[in-house]
Every structure is written in structure tokens, then in C-alpha cells.
Amino acid sequence: MRIIVNHGQMVPIYEQIADQIKTLIRKGELREDDLLPSVRTLSKELKISALTVKKAYDSLENAGFTKTVHGKGSYVAATDTELLLEEQKKEIESDLEKAIRKGRRFGLSDGDIRCLFDLILGEEDA
Amino acid sequence: MRIIVNHGQMVPIYEQIADQIKTLIRKGELREDDLLPSVRTLSKELKISALTVKKAYDSLENAGFTKTVHGKGSYVAATDTELLLEEQKKEIESDLEKAIRKGRRFGLSDGDIRCLFDLILGEEDA
Amino acid sequence: MRIIVNHGQMVPIYEQIADQIKTLIRKGELREDDLLPSVRTLSKELKISALTVKKAYDSLENAGFTKTVHGKGSYVAATDTELLLEEQKKEIESDLEKAIRKGRRFGLSDGDIRCLFDLILGEEDA
Amino acid sequence: MRIIVNHGQMVPIYEQIADQIKTLIRKGELREDDLLPSVRTLSKELKISALTVKKAYDSLENAGFTKTVHGKGSYVAATDTELLLEEQKKEIESDLEKAIRKGRRFGLSDGDIRCLFDLILGEEDA
DNA sequence: GTGGTCTAGACCACT
DNA sequence: GTGGTCTAGACCACG
Numbered sequence: 355m356r357i358i359v360n361h362g363q364m365v366p367i368y369e370q371i372a373d374q375i376k377t378l379i380r381k382g383e384l385r386e387d388d389l390l391p392s393v394r395t396l397s398k399e400l401k402i403s404a405l406t407v408k409k410a411y412d413s414l415e416n417a418g419f420t421k422t423v424h425g426k427g428s429y430v431a432a433t434d435t436e437l438l439l440e441e442q443k444k445e446i447e448s449d450l451e452k453a454i455r456k457g458r459r460f461g462l463s464d465g466d467i468r469c470l471f472d473l474i475l476g477e478e479d480a
Numbered sequence: 481m482r483i484i485v486n487h488g489q490m491v492p493i494y495e496q497i498a499d500q501i502k503t504l505i506r507k508g509e510l511r512e513d514d515l516l517p518s519v520r521t522l523s524k525e526l527k528i529s530a531l532t533v534k535k536a537y538d539s540l541e542n543a544g545f546t547k548t549v550h551g552k553g554s555y556v557a558a559t560d561t562e563l564l565l566e567e568q569k570k571e572i573e574s575d576l577e578k579a580i581r582k583g584r585r586f587g588l589s590d591g592d593i594r595c596l597f598d599l600i601l602g603e604e605d606a
Numbered sequence: 607m608r609i610i611v612n613h614g615q616m617v618p619i620y621e622q623i624a625d626q627i628k629t630l631i632r633k634g635e636l637r638e639d640d641l642l643p644s645v646r647t648l649s650k651e652l653k654i655s656a657l658t659v660k661k662a663y664d665s666l667e668n669a670g671f672t673k674t675v676h677g678k679g680s681y682v683a684a685t686d687t688e689l690l691l692e693e694q695k696k697e698i699e700s701d702l703e704k705a706i707r708k709g710r711r712f713g714l715s716d717g718d719i720r721c722l723f724d725l726i727l728g729e730e731d732a
Numbered sequence: 733m734r735i736i737v738n739h740g741q742m743v744p745i746y747e748q749i750a751d752q753i754k755t756l757i758r759k760g761e762l763r764e765d766d767l768l769p770s771v772r773t774l775s776k777e778l779k780i781s782a783l784t785v786k787k788a789y790d791s792l793e794n795a796g797f798t799k800t801v802h803g804k805g806s807y808v809a810a811t812d813t814e815l816l817l818e819e820q821k822k823e824i825e826s827d828l829e830k831a832i833r834k835g836r837r838f839g840l841s842d843g844d845i846r847c848l849f850d851l852i853l854g855e856e857d858a
Numbered sequence: 859g860t861g862g863t864c865t866a867g868a869c870c871a872c873t
Numbered sequence: 874g875t876g877g878t879c880t881a882g883a884c885c886a887c888g
Contacts, residue, residue, distance in 0.1 A: 425887035453575035677872035
């Protein structure tokens, strides 16, 4: 299971982790009853604090994606992957919409905005 | 001069103010040597902390769009609207990039993301 | 606002805090739009870690009892106090039921169990 | 000898085992010098970790209810069923006390709590 | 081994 | 001042 964290961004690490695990579940790379890596294991692997991983796991359990058993670990819960995909798309949609609205408020034409978008999508920047 | 702040959003208030003043300058509604409303006046008008307005004005001066004269107020500086346009584009670019990064973190293909983008840009609801 | 934490018990401190604030809201001692003490203030007052208070506030916000505004503080949200009372009673009911069931499993008569209950309720032990 | 473990509850498995064996002893279904099932046997039967069974047996021996003979197994010790009864009462007492404390933390009056208690004790659903 | 809670700091962003 | 995130440990309970 490959998880990547980016310290430089302004996105909380725990959110990056939760997002990626949600995606793994949605893609079927993590299935119902699969065991997630232990908090300590993942924290060592990613070289971050165990508490940060814990926070990610807590949010996943809170959102119903996992079930945690004391002394055993966190298991993937039954999830409707279709629904999850829709939710994730909605989130991206909302973010893109905000950016577009701001662009229009700045007086940029839709063509200008699309131009910026194409520029970014074309680049490879990790 | 009409400035609107939206507390409900997740956009910092000082940023909303600075953005709107920058746009007013770029569009020519505020011209060189025009006097901005005083920090106290604007803060009362918008019912927000004077410190927040001050922060917006600071950021404007810092970016070279205004000049502050002690005891008199903040004046619009000579502005290169081209430069301003570039700055605003940079900002939209950054927002778009964040959304795209998150989309990729969600495992969406660039095609999926572009599809969402086109959908939104196509609609008229700004 | 009086909040008491008991380190000796096996009840998480953050849960004790959240429970008591919920109760204050239910009783009307905290009303809609009231400002909770800041995380730092309360942590100093209770001589516990700020993170522990934060965790309590997070759970309250998560459950919809408060709204947090960055840089300003946590406000009491609109709540149905009747509903909240019912929920709290349900929780106590469930705990009592578990204890009673265990007692019966131990072969104690309902009279024995009631006897124990009366003994405890009669004592004063904060 | 019938022992049942319930993973779904929030009661530690080792405690469930020890409780049930204690009750068997007190009720006379297990008598002095009776041999308990081996740790390995019971762990296989209940499909749980041998360490968990071991912990239950340890707690029983620690409390004086069994005697372990190296290489042979765990035997029921001479038991003062009166004492055992007292211990079990203590346990129920502790559980009831926790529930009552929480009820008070919720701002319920002792009358309210007693009301809930009576309601549950009155029903037959064990 | 596992998760659950807690500490005493730190740095950042917002008001 | 405020909240939001993070660290690098600690101790406890459960398996």
C-alpha cells in the first residue's frame, strides 16, 4: 500500500492520508475487512508523528469507512464505492468552481481561465 | 466603493478585501491617487475588526498597489494593470492547481478532472 | 462556566469536558451564539493539555453542538435541547442496562442489584 | 463447559472468560480440583488468541480461584463462594457507579437516574 | 504486537 | 489574542 505525504503544501497531512485511503477503498485496492497498517507502522514509514496518522484513521472511522478494534487494528468497512466516487467528484467540482468564480470576479474571460487550467494540467509537477 | 465580505466562506476576510480592491484598481474604478476609505471607516462599514482591514491594506501596500501616508491614509499608487493582471492570474492558477492535485490524490485521471472543469465552465451561474 | 475534570477515573478527559458542555447547552446555561472559553484558556484553567481541550471541542463541533470560527473561537450552535436530553438519557439507560445484565449473568437477583444501586446513589462521593 | 465470547461488545474478551468461569465456580458447576480446559484448547474452541485465554487464567489465579501446576494445567482452588459473591457484587457496584457518575455529569438528578434504573429493572429482556 | 489517551511544547494562519 | 496542525515522546488497556 503506497501512501505519499507532501509536507510542503498547505494541505493537512492527516487529510492527505485519509483522502488516499478513501481512494484506495474506492478503487478496490483495499477491500472490506482488509487490515490497514498499524498507526505506528505507517507513522514510521511516512516519518511522521503517530498522532497524525491516528487523526487520519479517526476521521476515516468517523466517516464510516473503517472499523477499529482495540488491540487489533483498523479494518475496512463495507462501502458503496460508487457513492464514494460521486462524493469525491463533488468535492473537486466545488473546488474548481470556487477557483472559476474567483477568476470571473477578477474579470478574466472563460477563455483565460481555461488557458490557465490547460497549462497546469499539462505540466508534470508531482 | 462597494466591498462585500462573506463570513460563511472559507476565504480569509482580509484576502476578500484585498482581492476586491485590486480588481477595482485593475478595472479603473479606483485610479492613481484615489484615497481608500480609512481602516476605521471600512471596518465599521463591514462590521469587522480594524486589524483585519489593516492586514488587507498592508498586503496591498506590500504588493505595491497602494501608498500609505502617515496621518492621511492609503492612496492608490501608480499601477501597472498588466502586472496586476498577471498577479491575479497567478492566484487563480494556484487555486486551480490545488484542486487538480486533490483530484489526482483521489485517483481521478486528468481526463476526469478536465471533464468536471468543462462541465462547470459551461454552466452560467456566476 | 464551571467544568470539572477527574483524572482518576477511566473516563477520557476530553469526553468529560464534551459531556459537561453538552449538559450546559441542554440546561440553557450556554445559549446559541455564546462563545466557549478559548482552548488555551480552558486548558490553563483545568491544568490540562490544550490538545485535550481541542479534542473535546472538535467532538462537539463534529456532533453539531458548536461552530468554530478560525481566529475567533467556538460558538454554541442552535440545538434541540429536548432531543439532547433524550439522547443523554438513552446513554445512561444503556450503561445501566449493561450493568444489570451482567449482574443477572452473575446470578444476582434483581433485589440484590437494586440493593447495590441504592447503596451507591445514597453515598456522596463526587 | 460452555463459554461464550462476544466480540461485538465493548467488554474485554479476557474479562468475559474470567467472569464466566468465576460464575461457574460459584454456582458449583466447577468444583475444587476440577481441571480447566488448556489454554490452547480453549483458544482454539473460541477462535481467539491463546494470549487472551492466558490472561483470563492469570487473572483467575491471581484472584485465588485457580491453581496452576506447571506442565499439568489449571485447577479450581478451594473457593470461598461467599467471597466470590462479594467480588462479583463489587464489580456490578463499580459498573453501576460509573453509570451514575455519568448521569450526574449529564446534570440528571438522582431521581431521574433512579427512574431510568427502575424502568430497566422492571422490564424482562435479559 | 495493537489502539487510546495525554503532555508540553512548537509553528502557522486568521482576527 | 484566536484556532489548526504537528512533533516526540509517555503511559495504559487489549490481544
